[in-house]
Amino acid sequence: MLPLNEDQIRTLTSAIDRIVPADDYPSASDLGCADFLLVLIASEGLSETYRAGLDGLNLESQKLGQKFSDLTPEAQDSILSLCEKRRVAAGWAVSPRKFFTLLARQTVEGYYADSGNGGNRGEVSWRMVGFEVRG
Amino acid sequence: MKVDAIVVGSGAGGGIAACILAEAGKSVLLLERGRNLAHSDVPRDHLRNHRLAQYGHGTGPELDGNPRLLNGRRYRPNEGGYNNNASAVGGGTLVYGMQAWRFHPLDFRMASTYGIPEGSSLADWPISYEDLAPYYERAEWEIGVAGEEPAPQMPLRKKYPMPGVPRSKKAKTLELGCQKLGWTSQVTPLLLNSVPRGGREACTQCQHCVGFGCPPDAKNGTHNTVIPRALATGRCTLMAETFVKRLIKSKGGRVTGVVTVDNEGIETRHEAEVVVLAGGAIETARLMLNSKVGGDAVGRNLQGHYYAVAAGYMPEPIYDGLGPGVSISTLEFNHGNEGVIGGGMMSDDFITMPIMFAKSFRPSSVPMWGQAHKDWMKKYSRFMQVGGPIHEIPSSECRVGVSGSVRDKYGVPVASLSGTTHPETVKTTKFMFQRAKQWLEASGAEDILIREPGLHLSAGQHQAGTCRMGVDPRDSVVDLRCRVHGHDNLFVADSSVHVTNGGFNPVLTIMALAFRTGDGIVGAW
Numbered sequence A: 001m002l003p004l005n006e007d008q009i010r011t012l013t014s015a016i017d018r019i020v021p022a023d024d025y026p027s028a029s030d031l032g033c034a035d036f037l038l039v040l041i042a043s044e045g046l047s048e049t050y051r052a053g054l055d056g057l058n059l060e061s062q063k064l065g066q067k068f069s070d071l072t073p074e075a076q077d078s079i080l081s082l083c084e085k086r087r088v089a090a091g092w093a094v095s096p097r098k099f100f101t102l103l104a105r106q107t108v109e110g111y112y113a114d115s116g117n118g119g120n121r122g123e124v125s126w127r128m129v130g131f132e133v134r135g
Numbered sequence B: 001m002k003v004d005a006i007v008v009g010s011g012a013g014g015g016i017a018a019c020i021l022a023e024a025g026k027s028v029l030l031l032e033r034g035r036n037l038a039h040s041d042v043p044r045d046h047l048r049n050h051r052l053a054q055y056g057h058g059t060g061p062e063l064d065g066n067p068r069l070l071n072g073r074r075y076r077p078n079e080g081g082y083n084n085n086a087s088a089v090g091g092g093t094l095v096y097g098m099q100a101w102r103f104h105p106l107d108f109r110m111a112s113t114y115g116i117p118e119g120s121s122l123a124d125w126p127i128s129y130e131d132l133a134p135y136y137e138r139a140e141w142e143i144g145v146a147g148e149e150p151a152p153q154m155p156l157r158k159k160y161p162m163p164g165v166p167r168s169k170k171a172k173t174l175e176l177g178c179q180k181l182g183w184t185s186q187v188t189p190l191l192l193n194s195v196p197r198g199g200r201e202a203c204t205q206c207q208h209c210v211g212f213g214c215p216p217d218a219k220n221g222t223h224n225t226v227i228p229r230a231l232a233t234g235r236c237t238l239m240a241e242t243f244v245k246r247l248i249k250s251k252g253g254r255v256t257g258v259v260t261v262d263n264e265g266i267e268t269r270h271e272a273e274v275v276v277l278a279g280g281a282i283e284t285a286r287l288m289l290n291s292k293v294g295g296d297a298v299g300r301n302l303q304g305h306y307y308a309v310a311a312g313y314m315p316e317p318i319y320d321g322l323g324p325g326v327s328i329s330t331l332e333f334n335h336g337n338e339g340v341i342g343g344g345m346m347s348d349d350f351i352t353m354p355i356m357f358a359k360s361f362r363p364s365s366v367p368m369w370g371q372a373h374k375d376w377m378k379k380y381s382r383f384m385q386v387g388g389p390i391h392e393i394p395s396s397e398c399r400v401g402v403s404g405s406v407r408d409k410y411g412v413p414v415a416s417l418s419g420t421t422h423p424e425t426v427k428t429t430k431f432m433f434q435r436a437k438q439w440l441e442a443s444g445a446e447d448i449l450i451r452e453p454g455l456h457l458s459a460g461q462h463q464a465g466t467c468r469m470g471v472d473p474r475d476s477v478v479d480l481r482c483r484v485h486g487h488d489n490l491f492v493a494d495s496s497v498h499v500t501n502g503g504f505n506p507v508l509t510i511m512a513l514a515f516r517t518g519d520g521i522v523g524a525w
């Protein structure tokens, strides 16, 4: 069973694509980071934290009348920034900053770790930074 | 069945002690709590290894059921506060970085050289560099070191059995930096097959050295050198996944054997003429304390290494993708530093994995997410770091105890660590941070990042000192032969016996001492 519902997965995907956005190189979800996180959330027992945090992001976006995943990237960024700076209003079941820090840290882990972990398909991020494994 | 000798722990020291005893004709039981892993069993997982262990580390100790306490707080083996080293056949040598340093002659004479700072337990070793030199040579030849000439700060020695690893692009740049500063340098000696040796292949430069296994099996540890030699005698039995709970004592204080427990929880008594402890500095002290063996000095003087590391960026890409990645060192600052005690060796580092770069070297000016973070990651190929271990000034109040309440999955009281290093260690570390920065600057690096060191307990992968060697049983645990005071037939053959821990990575000294202790046991038998 997946640790998150469909709505939460959609929010997760949008959020991690702001953590590592696409440029000449793919975004976090393009390289498999959502799948990486789903595995990690289950194995590390983080379902509750992630569910609460992702629902929290939607709570914030409702104030703008939209789901988090439907917002513009700029609007998504500003909500994430508010979390980072502890400026969101009450109503979250988890500390917004704690959740944001966890999300950012683990997305980066998936994107830059080995492809065996699932978040760096084809070792694309390694090619981007110039890390090359021979043998 | 009674054997001649039991060796507890199959790491750097234990593997060597077992080999010497078995080759001298003794029957040996080598007991190891960890698994017997081939290099290929240790996963090449960038999120689970001995440099980045937050989710696990690919060897033992298993994350559940083996806690330790640090200042009363509970830690799992993959958390920093645990102060872990790898548990497996080969111990730390299965996954180590292989740096193969002799301590400097003055590292054995710290108190005479610098005096004893108030509140510290700084002391001279009761043996000298010269006493250990022949055994260093054995370690270099029998385990297998690749390297070149020693730095001018060190005594002359026999050459190594293998040529040094080639200098990387980073090392060539750092060599120019040294020349600019008038500093001497040398190729970093490594316990690595730079050419095929001992029936095993040469290094393929795959970069996954420190914290990982070694797919071509070119990394030389005890698991692929002396332990196979011991087994080849037919007189040594290796029992992996077998934890030694306590020592058995007879009335007169003689240690007559050990009690083990296996994965199924089955307890067994083993008897022996001689028992050699080599579980690493924390676990050896724990075992002695739990067995009520040894005096008040057991567990004191716990030490490791502070590290002074500077990191920066070159104007052009400098990463060349060739492991191990460490190939230049300077011994310019091990001693003779104005106003501080001791110092340390500095080197370039093993290849920094991209995720380690992201986690350990992000300056505060770079956000932890977004396009700016991604742009910073693209500076990876221009990244360079230098640094090294600092000679710590020990404190007798920095120690291993055993918990009165917390037990491991076998019901044995866990190690409880407390205290800090001496403040002089912090002072020397600050001095060395400036030297590391200076080296990078002279080599052309920019935006150099260093950290402000604080006062804390230091043990970890370089843990040492908890069964200090000395003549007086009041402030030492073992005598000059590494025999426990008051126990004729009980020896210690791991990092526990170090009086001080040098300004270098410690393993070659642990190995040399184990050769010497093994010889001593055989000689007196």
Ligand SMILES: Cc1cc2nc3c(=O)[nH]c(=O)nc-3n(C[C@H](O)[C@H](O)[C@H](O)COP(=O)(O)OP(=O)(O)OC[C@H]3O[C@@H](n4cnc5c(N)ncnc54)[C@H](O)[C@@H]3O)c2cc1C
Pocket: B008, B009, B010, B011, B012, B013, B014, B031, B032, B033, B034, B050, B051, B085, B086, B087, B088, B089, B090, B091, B092, B093, B095, B096, B097, B098, B099, B100, B101, B210, B211, B212, B242, B243, B244, B245, B278, B279, B280, B281, B283, B284, B287, B461, B462, B463, B493, B494, B495, B496, B504, B505, B506, B507, B508, B510
């Ligand atoms: C990632 C990493 C990199 C390193 N790089 C370097 C380097 O470049 N150069 C260097 O000099 N050093 C390095 N070290 C440190 C080096 O590996 C250690 O200093 C060395 O292994 C310590 O030797 P030891 O014999 O004291 O103990 P260990 O090698 O730790 O061996 C102790 C063994 O005893 C076993 N044991 C403990 N208690 C029990 C018990 N009760 N019953 C049964 N078995 C038990 C343990 O499982 C372990 O296998 C590194 C270590 C690590 C982890």
